[in-house]
Amino acid sequence: MIQGTQSLAPATGFQVGQSASLTRVVSDEMVALMAQVTGDTNPVHLDDAYAATTRFQRRIAHGVFSGGLISAVLGTRLPGPGAIYLSQSLRFTAPVFIGDRLTAQVRVTAWHAEKRRLTLATTCRVGDRITAEGEALLLVP
């Protein structure tokens, strides 16, 4: 199940501070599917015995999972379909575990109407813990 929030969009253009989010619980099945789709079969994501030997002590979700949830907010909520993804940066600041309730939030930090370029701060959280943060740049035709 996906839950989300979305602030009201102006009729044309975007306003700094405007934001949207999506929340998903990271399931075992989703991690297995992500390994299948990306080919990233790193045992830290898939193998309990191996993961127990790592600093995280248990299996973690793929980092790109956070990138995917950010992409979902951008592609379906703010700015939504029709926008062209130009760039994304992500710093992974804390692990995301199986069963975690992950929220991706995007917040407009700049809108250049002439160039149609939208910059957003992108943050992933599990509760109060920030797990990833970065910046997205999109072209909104």
Added chain:
Amino acid sequence: MIQGTQSLAPATGFQVGQSASLTRVVSDEMVALMAQVTGDTNPVHLDDAYAATTRFQRRIAHGVFSGGLISAVLGTRLPGPGAIYLSQSLRFTAPVFIGDRLTAQVRVTAWHAEKRRLTLATTCRVGDRITAEGEALLLVP
């Protein structure tokens, strides 16, 4: 099917220029699974009729697909399991279409042995066309 290349790893540490890659053909099924896993149901990825109205004229793969394939190279080949993903930047420079044969390559640009920090240039290509490029930073315990 996944195909890949990998240059020989030194017994300890890493050398600038050392590289690895993975290649996958982007299938319709993989794009559908990526939409399911991430929740990114943007019609530019899923709906032929909608996609025909966009500048790309047909459906494109999720941008995060390129991020996932890069993650697969990092997590399984260079530096491989055990490394901790600290950050990733990606500029999307060209679309990836269904049926495209996508190659993700990572190449060591810096290795700080004391801090155990590895920096890699990350590039995705379809044939000679660069579709995404950026930089990854990992901690290799």
